[in-house]
Amino acid sequence: MHTLLLQSLFPLLLITSFLSINIELSLCQDNEQYTNCSEAINCGGIGGISYPFWGVNRANYCGLPGFEVKCLENAPIINMSNVNYRILKTNSSAPSVTVARQDYWGTLCPPTYVNTSINFSLFNYPSGLTNMTFYYACNTTITIPGLGDNYTSQVCSTNNGDITVWSFTQSLPVDLVATRVCAAGVSVPVFTTAAQALEANRTTIQEAVEEGFELGLEIDNVECNSCVESGGKCGVNATGGFSCFCLDQAYAAVCNATAPGAQGKKKEIAIGLAVGGAILFGIFIGFYIYSFIQRKKKKLAALAQSKEIPTPLTSKSVATPSTNLSQSQSIPSYPSFTSKSDYDKGSTYFGVQVFSYTELEEATENFNPAKELGDGGFGTVYYGKLQDGRVVAVKRLYENNFKRVEQFMNEVEILTRLEHRNLVKLYGCTSRRSRELLLVYEYIPNGTVADHLHGKRVESGFLSWPVRLSIAIETADALAFLHRNDVIHRDVKTNNILIDNDFCVKVADFGLSRLFPNDVTHVSTAPQGTPGYVDPEYYQCYQLTDKSDVYSFGVVLIELISSLQAVDTNRHRHDINLANMAINKIQNHLVNELVDPLLEFETNHVVRGMATAVAELAFRCLQQERDMRPTMDEVLDGLRAIQNEDLGSEDGQAVVLDIRADDVGLLRNMPPPLSPDSAGTDKLVSSSTPPSSF
Structure with a gap:
């Protein structure tokens, strides 16, 4: 009776457990942005780095453009004007950050001589700082009247021999570089207190430099403070505007304490976890009792059966149990390696060669910084040469954790499964x-x-314009190919579009890509990507579709037309986001203000017609609602039609595109435009702007 009771209760308990777990997951799912932005960056023992900074373990929507932090050489690093600065501490109340020159950390002999330069749209110099000047390769016989003892010198060893570096804490009456007394000069800010201590011989130059200097943050901290006081976490939305991430959802300014479910969210999660835990514990106890009873029954049955057998079975009479092949084959697993000999035999992983770490370390000269080709959100890429003579690019992922392994395996699987002339090999x-x-x-x-x-x-x-249009077509061809094979790239941007010496496209970086089931309309996942390129509907609704790539590609088209960056905080606040800027220009018939002047938009009729048509196509890709966007196949057809428009022109004059006409290749098999009505390309151009001189 106990057995029957447990057998009847066990499925019920199991279903209840799954329901409880699903309830807990649904309660937590809406809070992913809040949870992600609750974590501060922690690198090299420096913690507490939060808004407006992002990077490492903080998603890009947890901070502002220009404030990306990377964990390099076990130190939190921010880059400005191609110079790395080590973050020493942050002060959210000021707000400010204390940084030090990374190239001067542990040495006064950097590999290159670069002045300290900050982005004044993001930072400012507060009071209490003094410039320390370093002069290199000076004439050692120099004398500066009235200088006193406020300088020191030391010798730096370089590839070109030993040189002398002179360090000054006071402004000099002459520029030693301009007067050719010294080969180079570098200014590094230090705290005034450190400079005074140096003059009093209470500290050393190296200690003064490594104490760093303070930078004020050019941000409106009032809105972030209000968000935090309401229980939220500061971040940005898909268009680069401020967003307050709360337990229940994201708000424009502060958390709404009266929102349905907001007050009891934590309590519900706690209750759900408690109930789920209790149910799981009950299932465990029940299963243990059930298993014990079953084992006892089998033992009694075996004992009873043994009494009926007159003689024991010989070894020859023992049947070998059959193997259930179908069952064993149904369990998927990733390839793995069990011995060092696998490497020596040239193992493969998802069908590609497996290299040893030592082999790639040698190919890149121990990951020599001079071999760096670039770096992104997930790793640094190095130039390398294999033992067989092949020249390669080696991407070294920043961290070796579960998430990075998942992205690593994802990229390997996609790139080995798909082959296309415009996908990196x-x-x-x-x-x-x-x-x-x-x-x-x-x-x-x-x-x-x-x-x-x-x-x-x-x-x-x-x-040139033909090269840009060719880049757009080849990129669209690669993305359309991915979509036809149920893959969404999810990080389409100009930084992930490589070009060879013939300017042929190779789309790269598939770490964020998703294999997309062909029997669903979307998959629900936390928004990932690069600010300025992320589909706003995906960002708001957590629903990833192939139209998310279409939106990102629309931004790429605008970049090709304008030569502008997707996000630039130096532009007017309404134009920081390039997609918003482009939509506004196109809607107001100001395409000429969007196109790069070097393309001769005003004087070259061919470029004028084609660039306007591409702008119109990009406009459709950038629609807020995904259903209003074309597919990548339609975009590809549209771009090819635009490229072929001038084939029927006479005397080098392009056929004027009527964007409402049925016979224009751009609109073939596409929904009607959402931009203002226009009778031709001229209506999309401001007549008040004088022709370009190009």
């Missing part, structure tokens, strides 16, 4: 059990699209 990786997670790609030598539009390669050569 994966050569191999380390084992997920390696001391570090490393991915090995084909080396793409010409940087990223972002580099050429507004980055470090912008001076190397101007991207």
Whole structure:
């Protein structure tokens, strides 16, 4: 009777447990942004780094653009004007942050001589600081009248031999670099108290520099304080505006204490956990009793059966139990490695070569900083050369935790399953059990699209309109291919679009990508991506679809047209987000103010017609509601049609695009435009702007 009772109660208890767990998960799901932004950055023993800073363990929506922190060399680092600064402490009440030059940490002999330069749109210099000046490779016989003893000198060893560095805590009457007395000069701020202690011989130059200097934060801390006082956590929304993440949901300013379910959220979760725990404990006890009874019954049955057998079975008569192959094959598992010999035999992982950590360490010269090709949100990429002579790019993930392993395996699986001429090729990786997670790609030598539009390669050569349109088409081709194979990239941006020496596209970085079931309309997941590119509907509703990539690609199209960054805090507050800026310009017929002047939009009719058509296509991609956006296949068809528009032109004059006409290739198989009515490209251009001189 006890057995029958347990057998009848066990399924009921199991169902109740699952329901309880699902209730707890549903209670917590809405609070993911609140939970993520509750954690402060902790790196190298420096903790408490929170809003407006983000990075490491804090999602990008937990801070403001320009305040990204990375954990490098066991120190929290923020980069300004290509100079790394080590964060020493933060003061949220000021608000301010104390930083020190990373290249001067532990040495006064940096590899390069760069002045301290801050982003004044994000930071300011408060009072109480003194500039310390370092002069390098000076004439050691220099004399400066009236200077006194307020300087010191020491010798730095460099590849070019030993040089002398002179350190001054007072302003000099002459510029020793301008007068060619010294080869280089660098200014580093220090606290005035440290400079005074140095002059009194109570400290050393190195200690004064490593004490750092304070920077004030150019942010409105009032709204964040109000949010925190209401029980929320500060962050930003998809358009870059302030958002207060609360237990129940996100609000524009402060948490709404009267919102349904807000007050009792913690209590409900606690009750749910308690009830769930009690049920699980009951199930465990019940299952233990049930198992004990079953074992006893089997033992009695076996004993009774043994009495009926006159002689014991011989070894030859014992039947070998059959193996249930179907059952064993139904359990999925990731490839793993059990011995060192696997590496020596050239193991494969998801079908690609597995490299040892030592092999990749040698290929990159022990991850030499001089070999860095770039870094992103998840890792640093290094130039490397394998033993077989192949030139490769090696991505070294920042951390080796569960989340990074998941992203690592995700990228390996996607890139080995899919092959396309415009997707970066994966050569191999380390084992997920390696001391570090490393991915090995084909080396793409010409940087990223972002580099050429507004980055470090912008001076190397101007991207002409045909090249930009070709980049857009090849990127759209790659994304359409991914979508046809049920993959959503989820981090489409110009920094993830590589180009080779022939300016052919290679889409990269699939760490955030998702394999998308073909029998559902969306998957629910916490928003991830890069500020300025994230689909606003995905951000608000947590529903990821292939149209999320379409939105991000719309931002890329605007970048190709304008050469502007997706987010730039130096622009007017209404134009910080490029997508918002573009929508506003297009709606007000001001496409000419959006297009890069170097493209000769005003004087070249071909460029004018095609760029306007691309702007219109980007406008549709940037619609707030995903159902109003085209698919990537439709976008690809539209771009190819735009590229072919000038084939029928006469005397080099492009056919004027009537964006309402049925025969225009741009609108073929697409929904009607959501931008203002227009009879032709001219209506989307301000007539008040004089023609460009280009």
